[in-house]
Amino acid sequence: MSAIDQRFQELKADHRKAFIPFVTAGDPSLDATAAALQTLSDAGAAVIEVGIPYSDPIADGPVIQASYTRALDSGTSLQAIFEAIAQIAPKLDCPLACMVSYSIILRIGLEKFVQSARAAGFAGAIVPDLLVEEAGKLREICQDQDFSLIHLVTPTTPPERMLEIAKGSSGFVYFVSVTGITGERNQLPPDLADKVSWLRDQTDVPVCIGFGISTPEHARHLAPVADGLIVGSAIVRRLADGEIQDSDARLEEVAHLATEIIAAMH
């Protein structure tokens, strides 16, 4: 059992929902990322997703893509990310999952990547460009190391395939709310709640919703049907807000949003 599995068990026992924020490692610096992780953990995040910047992120919208570009431009290497996470992870109250392209995992080597990520303090990985049928080898390695492998389902995924994906996932299943890329949206699809409820009835793996969630209103509407909500671009945008010069003030903004969303979820 990974630390993510454990966290969802605790939440279930407490009848709580998981707030899962996303931050990009190294945007604008790894020190800033560590400060953001501490802020989000203190604000009550259940799990935090840490984006490993990638040069060609086809699933990401402009906010996260730009954030990856800034992180890579400032010279953020995988080794430096692992070192920074190893420093900060013991101080946090929540497990960390990395969001990482399969291009990176494959280049490092499947086994070596999982070992290094785990040693750094990650409890699992979300690999957005790895389909369930291509994931067999990585899944075995993750299972051996008690490392969660979180797959995504989308509104276009047929029901029987959703079940197959849930079966191949550990930690949680990432339910993508919309057909498209990451980013904030005013409207979420009306049938989303039904689809998530259906999947939750069919599987024991927790189901969390992500993509497009940015406001307390979204959280109030979706929290009842899911085990957790993932908030990405809305946080990344606040952390990179050029209008606010003072980095502490940016962190306050993020803590404020986190607190509001958590309150709306319960």
Added chain:
Amino acid sequence: MNVLQGKNSVESASPAMQQLPDGRGRFGDFGGRFVPETLTRALDELVAEYESAKKDPSFQAELDELLRSFVGRASPLYYAKRLTEAAGGAQIWFKREDLNHTGAHKINNTLGQGLLTLRMGKTRVIAETGAGQHGVASATACAHFGLPCVVYMGAEDVRRQKPNVFSMKLMGAEVRPVESGSRTLRDAVNEAMRDWMASVETTHYIIGSVIGPHPFPMMVRDFQSVIGREAREQSYHAFGRLPDKVVACVGGGSNAAGMFYPFVEDDGVELIGVEAGGLSADPGQHASPLSHGQPGVLHGSFSYVMQDGDGQTSPVHSVSAGLDYPGVGPEHSFWKDAGRVQYTECRDGAALETFDKVAKCEGILPALESSHAVAAALEIAAEMPKDKIVLVCLSGRGDKDAAEIARLRGEDY
């Protein structure tokens, strides 16, 4: 005993090269599908639609008729007599894809995928383009079929390939310059994929090369194979046998795949792919993943790619926008590792010199992409006896490059 041996040999024999890819889109280890889950259903639908179209004689007949009356196929085989004399060795022949409507091989694929778009009932087309040839071919097919078309093009390429940008607009396509990353072909593919992620239910993405997730590498190769099929048949008419060597340039690798595929089981025919050698073999100075890269994942498939030690895509360079790409089609990776195709590279300078030579010796302006293939062919031919034959895929015409060549020379255009 004999029966058993026979059975074993059948089981252990690798499938014939022309039978690839397998059901998962694999050419050996290469290819496959490495994309977000959002695209899975559309890719599955595309596989099903393509398989049914392939078996439908009316689809093939409609495509053949378009290739004849709209594109002007078959494209001729041409003996480059004065170039042959200048090289002083084997005969050099061109497969004249530059004579196609829109001036390159790209139209073979866009008409095929355009017909598929209609068949699937999708109402919008997106495409990426590097040199602009695929963008123009997509805009052309869409104008012909009455489909709206959005073309993503790196901002740097928009600058380098202005005439093509204007042609696309004239045919009603919307050209969206891409400002992210290196502002070239790779970024255009990223942006087109992002569009497709959000529009997949109504939109078909016409990928312009033998890259991307399954079934694109197979499908684009099949549509381009008309080049090699014609060339093979024309060879018998022109010189009574198959050529000794066949040469084509490789960026993503679609003209090369289309040229080589019908020859891969002809053991006597040597196949040579020419990558963009850029300025030097140093990292970032070329676009030759088969020569200098290693296997990895980019844009949905597993193939040779230029990456750093962290798996980040490396910057690449080529004077030719159509070859300025860090990846390559997975079937080329397979052919390379299987030893069936030999891959070499040609530097910017040699390509530019060859452009000049072909223009002055033959009265043909070759595309800078194709100039890479001709440059390698000239070297190869020079080492061979005069009764041998080297066939080059002249994949496109070079009018689009005239302005960039003038700029590089500091001349007015």
